[in-house]
Amino acid sequence: MYDFLVDLIGNEIIAAFISAALPVVFIVPFVIFGVLMERKVAGHMQDRLGPMRVGYHGILQTVADFFKLLQKEDIVADGIDKKFFNFAPYLVFAGSYAVYAALPFSSKYIGADIDLGIFYIIAVSGLVVAGILMAGWTSNNKYSLYGALRSAAQIVSYEIPTALIILSMVMLTGTLSLAEMSEMQTAYFWNWNIFGGAEWSFTKLLLIPFMFAGFLLFYISSLAEVNRTPFDMPEAESELVGGYHTEYSGIKFSMFFLAEYANMFAVSALVSVLFFGGYHSPIGYVGNTLGLEALIPFEQVFWFAAKGIFFVFVQMWLRWTLPRVRVDQLMTICWKYLIPYAFLNLLIIGIITLI
Amino acid sequence: MLTEFGKIFVFLIFAMLFVAISIFIARLIRPTRPTKEKLKIYECGEEAMGTPWIKFNIRFYVVALIFLIFDVEVVLLFPWAITYKDYGIYGFLVGIIFLVVLAIGMAYEWRKGDLEWARPKPNIPDLSKILKKKIAQPETIEPSADN
Numbered sequence: 001m002y003d004f005l006v007d008l009i010g011n012e013i014i015a016a017f018i019s020a021a022l023p024v025v026f027i028v029p030f031v032i033f034g035v036l037m038e039r040k041v042a043g044h045m046q047d048r049l050g051p052m053r054v055g056y057h058g059i060l061q062t063v064a065d066f067f068k069l070l071q072k073e074d075i076v077a078d079g080i081d082k083k084f085f086n087f088a089p090y091l092v093f094a095g096s097y098a099v100y101a102a103l104p105f106s107s108k109y110i111g112a113d114i115d116l117g118i119f120y121i122i123a124v125s126g127l128v129v130a131g132i133l134m135a136g137w138t139s140n141n142k143y144s145l146y147g148a149l150r151s152a153a154q155i156v157s158y159e160i161p162t163a164l165i166i167l168s169m170v171m172l173t174g175t176l177s178l179a180e181m182s183e184m185q186t187a188y189f190w191n192w193n194i195f196g197g198a199e200w201s202f203t204k205l206l207l208i209p210f211m212f213a214g215f216l217l218f219y220i221s222s223l224a225e226v227n228r229t230p231f232d233m234p235e236a237e238s239e240l241v242g243g244y245h246t247e248y249s250g251i252k253f254s255m256f257f258l259a260e261y262a263n264m265f266a267v268s269a270l271v272s273v274l275f276f277g278g279y280h281s282p283i284g285y286v287g288n289t290l291g292l293e294a295l296i297p298f299e300q301v302f303w304f305a306a307k308g309i310f311f312v313f314v315q316m317w318l319r320w321t322l323p324r325v326r327v328d329q330l331m332t333i334c335w336k337y338l339i340p341y342a343f344l345n346l347l348i349i350g351i352i353t354l355i
Numbered sequence: 356m357l358t359e360f361g362k363i364f365v366f367l368i369f370a371m372l373f374v375a376i377s378i379f380i381a382r383l384i385r386p387t388r389p390t391k392e393k394l395k396i397y398e399c400g401e402e403a404m405g406t407p408w409i410k411f412n413i414r415f416y417v418v419a420l421i422f423l424i425f426d427v428e429v430v431l432l433f434p435w436a437i438t439y440k441d442y443g444i445y446g447f448l449v450g451i452i453f454l455v456v457l458a459i460g461m462a463y464e465w466r467k468g469d470l471e472w473a474r475p476k477p478n479i480p481d482l483s484k485i486l487k488k489k490i491a492q493p494e495t496i497e498p499s500a501d502n
Contacts, residue, residue, distance in 0.1 A: 002362070012357050013357075016357055016361070016362055016365040017369060019362070019365075020366045020368075021369060024373060070377075070380070070385070071381070071384050071385050071386075073385055073387060073388065073389075073393075074387075075389065075393050076394075077394050077395060077396050077397070078394045078395065078396070079406075089374055089378075090375070093370055093373070094371055094374075097366065097367075097369075097370035097373075098363065098366055098367055098370065100366070101363045101366040111362060111363075112359045112360070112362035112363045112366065113359055114359040114363070119433055120363075122429075137408075139407075140396055141396050141398070141407060142398070143397075144407075145407045153419075156419070159426070160422065160425045160429070163429040167429065167432055167436050170433065170436045171439070174440065175437070176433070176437065241397065241399070247396070247397060250381060250385060251377055251385075252378065255374055255377070255378075328471075328472030331418065332470075332472075335421075335465075335470045336465070339425075339461075343454070343458060346454075347454070350439075350451070351447075353440065354440070354443070354444060354447055
């Protein structure tokens with residue numbers, strides 16, 4: 001994509017900027033759709049209808065909300081550390097946006113095709129923690145401080161099981177690049193990593209249960225990484241008002257919101273790349289049967305988005321199924337259950353790959 | 356020629372620009388009518404008492420330390436995870452020994468109770484009592500008074 005843009009425009013910097021702008025073209029409609037989906041899923045699961053007023057069955061509700069947020073007054077209360085208070089939304093959004101640089105949307109589009117791929121994603125998501133701590137501490141509000149500290153402890157702790165599962169996937173595939181990892185799981189769905197990878201051998205059968213275990217561990221810890229229920233202590237609205245963004249209003253608040261939904265999609269996309277074949281179609285391409293090569297990248301973007309949105313839907317589903325855990329239970333789940341199991345999974349997958 | 360990391364830098368700049376532009380657009384169209392009540396810190400309608408910038412008991416200080424160790428460990432293991440297959444069983448064992456040492460460290464922390472939310476009181480074995488019991492045990496006919 002970048003090379004194509006360079007040929008088209010002739011200037012590298014402008015081409016890089018256009019290529020970097022493409023994820024936003026995806027994120028903003030996704031957030032508009034995702035917020036509506038969240039409310040509709042919540043409504044229907046509780047036997048309500050959800051928003052119904054704006055547009056047919058309320059489909060334009062989020063657009064209306066967006067314009068409302070845009071013209072809201074921006075209140076910076078007394079005693080707030082203004083400089084850092086204003087800087088925190090930048091950091092949080094940049095942190096979650098930088099993750100999209102290494103996500104392969106299709107075989108033709110990846111923001112930056114670095115060999116370190118997934119390692120870079122683990123590293124750069126640390127920016128979000130810094131932004132959240134900054135927002136919580138400078139807000140001069142007790143709720144914000146509690147929310148930020150809980151959030152930081154949670155994200156930091158659950159990074160370890162996530163990293164361990166990623167490590168075991170790296171041992172299986174032998175590469176850190178997400179594009180290569182997706183390329184390995186090409187063709188039909190039985191080549192996905194969750195079904196033991198593309199190689200047909202005895203080890204494929206042995207791997208399947210451990211891949212499923214790895215997927216579950218990864219999904220649980222990714223839920224905690226993006227502060228979703230049942231791990232939504234940082235924003236527990238019944239105890240902490242709004243968590244670290246209590247004092248934010250108007251467009252700055254919506255930047256936090258945007259970053260949160262962008263993160264939700266990013267971890268879901270990561271799940272799909274690691275275990276469910278990334279951008280590859282489970283049932284073959286229409287472009288191949290019709291003989292239209294140009295159609296394939298668009299189909300790949302469709303499958304990538306569909307898999308991501310499915311896992312986002314599961315996150316919303318879990319929100320209305322499970323109650324919130326306590327803070328001490330949260331830490332117990334991470335340190336006493338997820339990490340030992342992830343360790344064990346890593347060892348077993350290592351032994352199986354050696355056979 | 357932009358390198359791949361240069362593109363990531365462009366991504367970061369673009370994200371910052373995106374936030375800056377949206378905040379700028381909002382500034383053009385939003386009203387600014389602050390009042391005394393609006394500018395108060397939100398505390399569910401109560402008057403805010405004191406400052407939140409106090410010394411704060413972070414319970415998971417030790418957990419943060421263990422996290423640091425584990426994070427460094429993961430960083431060290433990534434290169435190993437890519438290349439261990441080239442060295443066969445020996446390459447695998449080298450990594451496993453490293454992992455086991457760390458697991459022992461974590462088991463120690465667990466045993467010490469640093470992973471509990473409320474840290475239990477350190478249970479220091481009282482040497483004098485144990486010795487007394489051992490001495491007292493043979494003479495079962497006469498149980499010691501201060502048990």
